[in-house]
Amino acid sequence: MAGLLALSAAPQTPPIFQPGAPGAPSRVISADEAYALGRSSFTPDDVAFMQHMIVHHAQAVEMVALLQTRGVHPTVQRLGQRIAQSQEAEMALMREWLIDRGQPVEMPGMGGGHAGMDHSAHAGHAMPPSDTPVMAGMLSPAQMQALAAASGPAFDRLFLEGMIRHHQGALDMVDALMARPDAAEDTMLSDFTTSVVGDQSAEILRMQSLLSDL
Secondary structure: OHHHHHHHHOOOOOOEEEOOOOOOOOEEEOHHHHHHHHHHOOOHHHHHHHHHHHHHHHHHHHHHHHHHHHOOOHHHHHHHHHHHHHHHHHHHHHHHHHHHOOOOOOOOOOOOOOOOOOOOEEOOEEOOOOOOOOOOOOOOHHHHHHHHHOOHHHHHHHHHHHHHHHHHHHHHHHHHHHOOOOOOOOHHHHHHHHHHHHHHHHHHHHHHHHHHHO
16 A cells, blocks of 8 residues: 555656647657757757857867966966866867757858968968958957967956957857747757856856956
8 A cells, every 4th residue: 555655656757748730739749759859950040050159169269278378367367267168068069969960060161260360371471360250259360369469467458358259249149049030949059058148148247357357
């Protein structure tokens, strides 16, 4: 009798309903089916977002690499290391997301080039760095060159100012994706965008506070 009571008291997993087509009834599906549906419900906008965000994150990692040799403020150094670690982990997640769905990792037209520094040349002569970023929300090649040329406290200030703009660019990218129809319905992508908004909003506030103290 006690065994029957224990069984009846065990929590029951609620059923998962998949909405039917217009005029058709919903149906109960398994957890595995729901997971598979979540992985398959992505749009071209979702794919473009992930491809672009990989490039965006790569420039942030490049900025932190400059920080390690040119910055001097220990708190800025520690913050930069945390940013690089989190963004490298997110880049791995985004690449996995694209590969698992049979999508190219690189955004069209990138050709595997660097996300920040501009090494273009014409007829054997170096061209001046462009003032136009690879995409909105990133630093331009000219801004990256100015960052690389700075050192000491001046570098720390440029780094914080640039990374604040960079993080705001990521938030703008999420906002633009969410404005698209049927975007971010994929479970992993939805969780990722929520994480980007939470983490980078908090880091912006932290960097603004550090900047006011320099």
